[in-house]
Amino acid sequence: MTKTVTANGFALDTSGQRVVVDPICRIEGHLRIEVNVDEDNVIRNAVSTGNMWRGLEVILEGRDPRDAWAFVERICGVCTGVHALASVRSVEDALGIQIPTNANHIRNLMMLNQYVHDHLVHFYHLHALDWVDVVSALSANPRQTSALAQSISNWPKSSPGYFRDVQNKLKRFVESGQLGPFANAYWGSPAYKLPPEANLMAVTHYLEALDFQKEICKVHTIFGGRNPHPNWLVGGMPCSINVNDTGAVGAVNMAWLNLVSDIIDRSIEFIDQVYIPDLKAIASFYKEWGYGGGLSGKNVLSYGEFPMAANDWSNDNLMMPSGAILDGNLSQIYEVDTRDPDQVQEFVAHSWYSYDDESRGLHPWDGVTDPNFKLGPNAKGTKTNIEALDEDAKYSWLKAPRWKGNAMEVGPLARYIIGYAMGRDDIKGPTDDLLGALGLPVSALFSTLGRTAARGLEASWAAHKQREVFDAMMANIKAGDTATANMDLWEPASWSAQAKGVGMAEAPRGALGHWIKIKDTKIENYQAIVPSTWNASPRDPAGNIGAYEAALLGTPMADPTQPLEILRTIHSFDPCLACASHVISPDGQELAVVKVR
Amino acid sequence: MAHRETFYEVMRQHGITRRSFLKFCSLTAAGLGMGPEFAMKIAHALETKPRTPVIWLHGLECTCCTESFIRSGHPLASDVILSMISLDYDDTLMAAAGHQAEELLEQTIEKYDGNYILAVEGNPPLNEDGMYCIQGGQPFVEKLRHMADHCKAIIAWGSCASWGCVQAARPNPTRATPVHKVIRNKPIVKVPGCPPIAEVMTGVITYMIAFDALPELDRQGRPKMFYSQRLHDKCYRRPHFDAGQFVERFDDEGARKGYCLYKVGCKGPTTYNACSTLEWNDGLSWPVKSGHGCLGCAEDDFWDKGSFYSAVTNMKVMGSAEADADKVGKVLAGAAAIGVAAHAAASVVSHMSDKSRKEVRHD
Numbered sequence: 001m002t003k004t005v006t007a008n009g010f011a012l013d014t015s016g017q018r019v020v021v022d023p024i025c026r027i028e029g030h031l032r033i034e035v036n037v038d039e040d041n042v043i044r045n046a047v048s049t050g051n052m053w054r055g056l057e058v059i060l061e062g063r064d065p066r067d068a069w070a071f072v073e074r075i076c077g078v079c080t081g082v083h084a085l086a087s088v089r090s091v092e093d094a095l096g097i098q099i100p101t102n103a104n105h106i107r108n109l110m111m112l113n114q115y116v117h118d119h120l121v122h123f124y125h126l127h128a129l130d131w132v133d134v135v136s137a138l139s140a141n142p143r144q145t146s147a148l149a150q151s152i153s154n155w156p157k158s159s160p161g162y163f164r165d166v167q168n169k170l171k172r173f174v175e176s177g178q179l180g181p182f183a184n185a186y187w188g189s190p191a192y193k194l195p196p197e198a199n200l201m202a203v204t205h206y207l208e209a210l211d212f213q214k215e216i217c218k219v220h221t222i223f224g225g226r227n228p229h230p231n232w233l234v235g236g237m238p239c240s241i242n243v244n245d246t247g248a249v250g251a252v253n254m255a256w257l258n259l260v261s262d263i264i265d266r267s268i269e270f271i272d273q274v275y276i277p278d279l280k281a282i283a284s285f286y287k288e289w290g291y292g293g294g295l296s297g298k299n300v301l302s303y304g305e306f307p308m309a310a311n312d313w314s315n316d317n318l319m320m321p322s323g324a325i326l327d328g329n330l331s332q333i334y335e336v337d338t339r340d341p342d343q344v345q346e347f348v349a350h351s352w353y354s355y356d357d358e359s360r361g362l363h364p365w366d367g368v369t370d371p372n373f374k375l376g377p378n379a380k381g382t383k384t385n386i387e388a389l390d391e392d393a394k395y396s397w398l399k400a401p402r403w404k405g406n407a408m409e410v411g412p413l414a415r416y417i418i419g420y421a422m423g424r425d426d427i428k429g430p431t432d433d434l435l436g437a438l439g440l441p442v443s444a445l446f447s448t449l450g451r452t453a454a455r456g457l458e459a460s461w462a463a464h465k466q467r468e469v470f471d472a473m474m475a476n477i478k479a480g481d482t483a484t485a486n487m488d489l490w491e492p493a494s495w496s497a498q499a500k501g502v503g504m505a506e507a508p509r510g511a512l513g514h515w516i517k518i519k520d521t522k523i524e525n526y527q528a529i530v531p532s533t534w535n536a537s538p539r540d541p542a543g544n545i546g547a548y549e550a551a552l553l554g555t556p557m558a559d560p561t562q563p564l565e566i567l568r569t570i571h572s573f574d575p576c577l578a579c580a581s582h583v584i585s586p587d588g589q590e591l592a593v594v595k596v597r
Numbered sequence: 598m599a600h601r602e603t604f605y606e607v608m609r610q611h612g613i614t615r616r617s618f619l620k621f622c623s624l625t626a627a628g629l630g631m632g633p634e635f636a637m638k639i640a641h642a643l644e645t646k647p648r649t650p651v652i653w654l655h656g657l658e659c660t661c662c663t664e665s666f667i668r669s670g671h672p673l674a675s676d677v678i679l680s681m682i683s684l685d686y687d688d689t690l691m692a693a694a695g696h697q698a699e700e701l702l703e704q705t706i707e708k709y710d711g712n713y714i715l716a717v718e719g720n721p722p723l724n725e726d727g728m729y730c731i732q733g734g735q736p737f738v739e740k741l742r743h744m745a746d747h748c749k750a751i752i753a754w755g756s757c758a759s760w761g762c763v764q765a766a767r768p769n770p771t772r773a774t775p776v777h778k779v780i781r782n783k784p785i786v787k788v789p790g791c792p793p794i795a796e797v798m799t800g801v802i803t804y805m806i807a808f809d810a811l812p813e814l815d816r817q818g819r820p821k822m823f824y825s826q827r828l829h830d831k832c833y834r835r836p837h838f839d840a841g842q843f844v845e846r847f848d849d850e851g852a853r854k855g856y857c858l859y860k861v862g863c864k865g866p867t868t869y870n871a872c873s874t875l876e877w878n879d880g881l882s883w884p885v886k887s888g889h890g891c892l893g894c895a896e897d898d899f900w901d902k903g904s905f906y907s908a909v910t911n912m913k914v915m916g917s918a919e920a921d922a923d924k925v926g927k928v929l930a931g932a933a934a935i936g937v938a939a940h941a942a943a944s945v946v947s948h949m950s951d952k953s954r955k956e957v958r959h960d
Contacts, residue, residue: 021695022733025688028660030732051731054657054722055770056763064904070892071900074763077661077792129692169679178648178683184701185692210675214668214795218878225887226877227668228661228792229894233847238889242853250834250855251888259881373725384726386734397729485848563695578659 008298008407008544010553013044018388021563022051024570026126028078029577031536033570034389035552037560046545046552047391048536050398050580053352053371060526064492065091065518066234072514072528073229076579079118080228081110081220082507083528083579086514091234094501094518100483103236104310105473106223108319109260110230111305111505112469113219115462116267118508119412119455120216120275122574124209127452130568131282132194132202135187138171140200148197153277157208166204191558191565193285202282205274216267219466222256236485243477257474264470268463279456283438283449292448292569294551297328299406300414301534303336303513305506306465308472313504319465320506323418324403330421336403338502338513341366344529346399349541350391353399359541361402364515364527365500369399396538398580400546401529409547410510410534411573416454417445430457448551451572492521507531509574532580535573548573605640621672639807648680649806650705650713652744653687656737657730657764657773658719662755663689665792669799670879677799681806685713699733702740706747714805715748717741717758721779722771729771738779745780750811752786752801753777756894759787759818766900777818784811787818791894794875797823817897819869828865828873828891834858852888862906863890870895 002015014036022032030051035043060071068091073084085107092099099107142164149158173179186192194202217227223239224230231238242251304322307313315321323333337343345361348354354372355362362368375383376393389395402408419427420442434453435442444450489495495518503514510531517525537546548570557565605618622640623633653663667674678684684691685705691698705713722729727736745751753776756762764773777785788801801820804812812820829835837843838857845851845860859866865873868891872883884891890906893899 020734022731023688023694023698025691025694025698028689030655030688030730030737032731032734052657053729053771054764054773055729058768058770059763059766059900064906067905070905071763071766074659074661074791077659077664080661080664125690134692173679176648178650178685180678180682180684181687181691183685183691183693184697184704186697207675207679210667211673214670214674214878217668218881221878221881221887223887225882225884225889226872228664231884231887231889231892233889236848238847239887240848240852245853247854247856251853371725373728381734384728384736384739386731482853483848487846487848490846562697567694578657 004543006539006545007542008295008550010545010550011044012545012553013038016044017560019557019560019563019566020388021566024567024575026129026567026571027575027577028076029575029580031570031575031577032389033548033552033563033566034391035566037557041557041560043552043555043557043566046549047389047395048538048546048548049389049396050536050538050577052577053397054578057369057526057528060523062522064521065094065516065523066490068516068523068526069232069234072526073232075528075530076576077228078576079114079507079509079579081114081224081230081232082505082512083514083530084230084232085111086503086505086507086512086528087516088232088234088503089505090501090503090514090516091518092501093503094499094516095489095495097235097489098311098486099236100486101310101476101481102241102473102484103486104307105469105476106237106239106484108306108469109466109473110220110223112462112466113216113267115508116271116459116466117213117216118574119459119462120209120271121213122508123275123279123452123456123459124206126574127571128202128206128282129185130564130571131192131286132206133187133189133192133199134170134182134185134203135174136192136194136196137200137203138167138174138196140167140196142167142200145197145200148281149201152281153273155273155277163200163204166207167200170203186562186564189558189562189564191562194282195285198281198285202278205278208274209270212270215263216270218263219260222252222260233485235487235490236483238485240484241477241482243482261470264463264466267466268460271460271463276456276460279453280434280437283453286449287438287440289449290444290447291555291565292451292551292572293446294549294553295407295409295547296413296417296450296551297443297446299327299403299408300325300417301336301403301408301410301511302415302418303338303504303506303511306469320415321419321422321424323422324408325418325421326406330417333418333421338504338515343404344401344513345405346401346529347540348394348399350394350538351396351399352394361405361540364513364529365517365525367515367525367527391539396536398533398536398538400537400540400544401534402540402544405542405544407537407540407544407546407550408534410531411451411455412458412508412510413445413451413454414510415506416457420445426461427457430460448569448572455574495521509576509579510534530576530579532573532576536575536577536580548575648683650685650709651682651716651802652685652702652705652713652748653689653716653718654737654741654744655688656717656719656721656741656757657771658755658757659763660689660718661792662718662757662798663687665795666754666798667795668878669795671796672799672803674795674799677802681803682714702744706744710747712749713747714750714752714802715744715783716752716754716802717776718754719757720761720765720773720775722764722773723779724770724772741776741779745783748783750784750786750805751776751780752788752805753818754788754798755793756789756791756899759789760897762791763900785818786811786814786820789819789824789895789897790870791892793895794823794871794877796875797871823871823875824869824895826869826871826874828868828870828885831873832865832885833873834885847888858885858888858890860908861890862904862908864893864896864899864902864905864909865891866909868893868896868899
């Protein structure tokens, strides 16, 4: 049977031509997308496959819980630090450790800073080339480019001469014949809609953003010692504060605090004067491209993030709210309880793992991961040379996480839909302003462009929130509190024999949870369910499709041999596959061995 | 083949004057720890060579190496990518995808057989016929072997490619394997670290292009220019170690004064890297300077050497190979001068040969 309707209400038709895109580039990690297109080249079936698996959790078994953050931080170097933060929170939750106010502020600052950095790099370096034609920029008039840039922003680097220099640089690069990362792409495709001047402006900012991003992350360098992969600490943060005492130069002192403040100002300036105006300008040329909504208009999930007061996870205390929306009913926000065994569960019926009963899901505290790599009967090719997958069988290294049995979308758009539905002013206001400026209804949010726009709005939101958090931290220091770590329960001898905890976070890409069980001071079980596992999820036993798969349906392709439209929608989620596919339990150790050549 | 532009031509076209170009060469020479006479050699090389193609592959990894690379302050990553090398394949940054991306690999082999640099981030898993890392429907290890067969030399970025890193920590369920255990017929430059320092990455690749040669390597395959000294040897907190002034627990009085982190687990005494000299993110800070001990992330097997918060006990510097943290602390607090002398002597010994250095590491 080639035509079906999924349990979550999406019509699938597998009768048309199969198109395989592997690798999907400009993402973190390894992802494969297969689609079927009909005679009009409209996508009627979509298959999302996680192509990698590293098995970090089994590696954690038996180790010191205080070390876990360093291991899991290496789940991802793009959204660096987010797993470390979820990890220290899970251990603190298990052991009942309260962190000091300054540690909470510093963690908030580092996570907000990660949002700003991650979203900016995503927009320009991982996503922009889906909308911006680099070759078209060569034919732009620099004077008109300057006029365009100055009409939308006060950003000072906008003279005709500046754009002419960049254009000349670009021309020489293209004329050299060595096109590097721009080779063999889709330039000139009718799917590109920007005039040459807008293309030149965007390419110029691609280069500026590449140079500027290294400045943003210096907030991590000060508090965590480096970026990527700054250092964290169970109980607080490892960086002591000393602003007015002997040896202050050996700690976080006034000079460093001033640098943090300066970086915050410069981040706000760049986001608001470059990123947001570019986003609006580019979006205005693609308003009719309303595809890619998928699950966003139905089911979205957020765990909430940025507690203003330390150790308080109630929604009133969170700068970014938690909640779940089902069936597109924005008038009802469900509470999310990550400890409830019936809420968050993972299924493996279509994943390369085995359960005793694959019709059921498992809560992460009871998670099992037993690898089982096999292709379905209708797959094409061989085990080590896959031509096409069989999505009716197992087809991904990702499990299928579900909330109360529902496939959910997570990430900036999910957070903005929930914040909007709750009527949070700092979320609803800018969203309405952007929609108004573009002349679009609220329903336009539920799309690929909506996802991309929400990420931009959130980058600006996070840049400004850094200022609020920094000021709150300075006020706290001024009041005499310089503590950054609570070491009362540092020694394992002070821990109970058995404990379990959960560490929640909202990473740039969405809802992130780490579940830990501690026994006799060592890790007994460790499970993480990460944003891209939600979004890139394969099907579940009930037949619900995940967010990537749903979002691709109904999209017309200008030319099926050029996967530009697929890239647009998949990139709008900012995939992170090293994050998504690393889960394993102690059962997963008996594996076949091949010879090294 | 069309005329390929030299690095110098590209710089000139970008509006760089000859004077600035020569200044760049001097800074590069200095940055690599070489004398002014090398500046002209670099200049000559860059004036006459086309941009070297680089194929950058990703296996099992977390992309922290790429992220670190684009943090480089001198040279900027944008200058490296647009002016110094020709980054002909890098799935994290390239515009193309799917078969359009994979075609570029074959095009590079056709045009530059034996003349491109293969940069590898991450490593291949060998269990399950290599299918724990699938690219284009096939095991990553096959792609790695194919591209290695035709390359000139390999750069193993980071601790994954160099040693195995986190996915190879016990019990290494996917049998993640470092590059040198899979590719045996090509020169390999290991640039370990999780991730490596940005300027170490750009420094190594700039050296290879400017000199058209591999950097001098130690016995473990690491460039001596960046990996020949222990962090501890150049740590700015070293005087506190020598004086017996230690952080006893995080955020105590000692921590607020910037005392030595040895007793809370710093692996600086056994880690060979450039963090304490080059530092991170434009030389702003490094882990120790921000209050956390070194994890030892540039060292082989650093995940399996005990807790990150246990003091190093295999350091033959106190006159006792098995001295624990408290003993070390007492010894030093009581006899700082002796500690300095013993430590200095041990440092000299450890530098006499790679062999003795290895013994220090693995005791």
